[in-house]
Amino acid sequence: MALGQNSGISCRDRVRGCLLGGALGDALGAGVEFLSLDEIRRVHGPAGVRGLTAAYGVDAPITDDTQMTLFTAEGLIRASVRGRSKGICHRPTVLWRAYQRWLATQEHPGPPSDTDSDGWLAGQPLLYARRAPGNACLSGLRMPRMGTPARPANPTSKGCGAVMRSAPFGLLPTSPEAAWTLAAECAVLTHGHPSGYLAAAAFAWIINVVADGHTLVAAVESALGRLASERDGGEVAAALRTALAVAADGAPTPERVEFLGAGWVAEEALAIAVHCAAAAPADPWAALLAAVNHSGDSDSTGAICGNIVGTMLGEGALPTDRLAELEGHTLVRQIADDFVLEMSGAPEISDSWGEATPAWFDRYPGT
DSSP: TTTTTTTSSOHHHHHHHHHHHHHHHHHHHHHTTTTHHHHHHHHHHHOOOOSOOOTEEEEEEOOHHHHHHHHEEEHHHHHHHHHHSSOOOHHHHHHHHHHHHHHEEEHHOOOOTGGGGGGGGGGGGGOOOOOOOOOHHHHHHSSSSSSOOOOOTTTOOOBBTTGGGHHHHSSSSSSHHHHHHHHHHTTTOOOOHHHHHHHHHHHHHHHHHHHTOHHHHHHHHHHHHHHTTTTOOHHHHHHHHHHHHHHTTOOOOOOHHHTTTTTHHHHHHHHHHHHHHHHHOOOOOHHHHHOOOSSSSSHHHHHHHHHHHHHHOOGGOHHHHHHHHSSSSSHHHHHHHHHHHHTTTOOGGGGSOOBBBBHHHHSSSSO
């Protein structure tokens, strides 16, 4: 797969769109994550949230959803750097270390003085904000051993914490199957229930196919074909089928969204995001608003929906005025641009042997 090869949207526009769209949906839902729909309407009016609001004492804040997505992207960059500079790389282990760096941001008030030795992302003060991180993410990453498909962390957990961080796997210049496999292997670092890791895998597959220029409906239908080969894939498949069926009924409404669930668990979060994006395919702002105005995990459903619509339509389709309000938008763009540089094999970050230049290796140590 070559990102965006089947459309006029550039690779960088899709990657930026995916990460910025996710951050925008995250921020839209942050202030209403724990409110019922009735409470949302009571606070924000009958139409619910219509624009970015404050939460955690910050205007338009990103939460753990965006934080972990950025560390996923950083981990994939570092895995690629390691692979071409060291000649060998076990990518789930590199991602485990990336998530350990995220865990450290949740356990310390700010970056330690020696973060320069471990790449630049861990030195960003913004990422040390603690904004309701998921219990399974925290407990899984605190385990003394890394979860694996054979011995997954939290084998009964199917919360949406693995799904909401998995979009970057789909942005890799690889096949949908490879994106699926890596997303599943990295989901079990924290979420071991089949619906938890298969929803993350299906999400990566969908992003990969959409990034190649195909429609969202085609991407979901192909993911359903892949799920059919999984013994435990029925729950995720049923949720996705329902999401498409409800989207065919017309524009997304809170009532249609709530028919799909609350989004606290993986298959519901993915279904809500897919439904909103599919029901408003040409209007990313309408899709994002629909994805957060419901009783449930609004920031996660908003983030996943934002990843989808941003990949579909590119950064240029997202509202520029809203992006300018978004906390950390410059940081998100930087990670997106660095991801594109590394995955495209840009000559400015490579020496004559194809290995990372010293400056790039310092920025993304291959460990």
